[in-house]
Amino acid sequence: LQLGIRGRMSNDFLYKVDSATMYNSIEARSPFLDYRIFELISKLDAQSFFIDHRNKSILRKVASKYLQKEIINGKKKGFSIPIDSYMLNEWSEMISSLIKGGLCVEYGFIKYSGVKKLLSLHGLKSYQRLHKQLFSILVLEIWLRVFHDKTDAPENLEYLFSYKSNS
Numbered sequence: 001l002q003l004g005i006r007g008r009m010s011n012d013f014l015y016k017v018d019s020a021t022m023y024n025s026i027e028a029r030s031p032f033l034d035y036r037i038f039e040l041i042s043k044l045d046a047q048s049f050f051i052d053h054r055n056k057s058i059l060r061k062v063a064s065k066y067l068q069k070e071i072i073n074g075k076k077k078g079f080s081i082p083i084d085s086y087m088l089n090e091w092s093e094m095i096s097s098l099i100k101g102g103l104c105v106e107y108g109f110i111k112y113s114g115v116k117k118l119l120s121l122h123g124l125k126s127y128q129r130l131h132k133q134l135f136s137i138l139v140l141e142i143w144l145r146v147f148h149d150k151t152d153a154p155e156n157l158e159y160l161f162s163y164k165s166n167s
Helices: 002-023 035-042 046-050 057-063 083-088 090-100 112-121 131-148 154-161
Strands: none
Touching (some): 046 057, 083 131
16 A cells, blocks of 8 residues: 555656646645545555455445446546547548648648548448547647647647537
8 A cells, every 4th residue: 555655646646637737727636535534544454445356345335325336337437528429520621621731641641532531431330430540640730730840839729629519
């Protein structure tokens, strides 16, 4: 426990949270760092953490009083954005216009006709999702403009993502 506290928690996890939140003027709370919870947990032996041979056994047991089983036993997932649907709607035209006269094509990394083909194929069938490839192309183009060619500053690219939602 001490190794985790002095190692990864303070030098990795908390450092990342602090850096990201302070940089963006966001106040973050880490509820499991409350001193009362920390004091209670630090008194437990290692076996108490794996009662049912699963990670976070104690937390799951407490949570079962307040949450549904689907939430407690659900798969871990991050905060994601719906890139797939964006590619089907708002971003499709933006990517096409960016790539058409973009640095990816100019430097010969990709062909514009290939991007158009990916855009036309994306979403035609439920299993035919090409959003990861399209997003990678978009990120490459923006990276080339901002960091390699230095023709655009990040703040000058805000217009790309300031679209009006259809909903």
